[in-house]
Amino acid sequence: MNGQNADGKSKEIPLTPRDLRVLGALETWGVLGMGQLHGLAAGTVSDEERTRLFFNATGREVYISRLFKRLCKLEAAGLIRGHFFINHHKLFTLAEKGHALLKRRGLARMPGYRDSIEESLVDHELTVAATGLVMTELLNLTVRTERERFQWSSRGGRGPSPERGISDLWIVDHVQPKAIEVEMHQKSEKRYEEIFEAYRRRMPDGGAVLYLTAWPSGVRCILTHAQTFRAPFIYACSLADFRGSAGRAPFESATVEDGPIILAPRGAREALAAR
Structure with a gap:
């Protein structure tokens, strides 16, 4: 037994x-x-x-x-x-x-x-x-995990992908690829400046970085830093809203010109694109 x-x-x-x-x-x-x-x-x-x-x-x-x-x-x-x-x-x-x-x-x-x-x-x-x-x-999205994007060696070791910095998740999208950062705690302003600059250098054209924040003022914190460091590719949503909407809550932009990003199911996005 x-x-x-x-x-x-x-x-x-x-x-x-x-x-x-x-x-x-x-x-x-x-x-x-x-x-x-x-x-x-x-x-x-x-x-x-x-x-x-x-x-x-x-x-x-x-x-x-x-x-x-x-x-x-x-x-x-x-x-x-x-x-x-x-x-x-x-x-x-x-x-x-x-x-x-x-x-x-x-x-x-x-x-x-x-x-x-x-x-x-x-x-x-x-x-x-x-x-x-x-x-x-x-949402039927194609997502790659951090572990899937490591380069594994024949000796059992691994190292970061040379393509770009390693985010928590990566949404595969030929039009607008998206890095997902799950942020449980606030970092220092200097650290956000370094992270945003790394994404600025490595993010494919048209790509976006979507932050999910776990603390009450997290969205405002991320977007304020994005404005300070002129990083229009940064978007943010609270984990509570993401969870409460089954993933459909909007990721807000730091700029007035850009609207929010909503992760609609693939079928819904394809229907909209066909109109």
């Missing part, structure tokens, strides 16, 4: 399509909470409910769900790893055996995987994942 054979090795278990989706999601996002995994498995529920799940707004009822029982079996089989942190329900990362299985089946998207996380990074990493899940699952 402990998920191991007599020789102490993890048992092999038959995998379902949902199991493979869990493994693939953990490879992509690095670490996911119980709510996020429930949101991925959710069927016909509203966008608002899935957004709530993607931001891990769940109670202890997740521990009696069928999905949690299945996750425990995947963990016992050595395919995923469970982690506990203060103020969080159980979190999961991919394990070496799980990534090897994705490779064998031709489903792996990266040569490496994340099997641990520092406690100081948990809140930020889960919020980045929540943001990306809303964009990909609800």
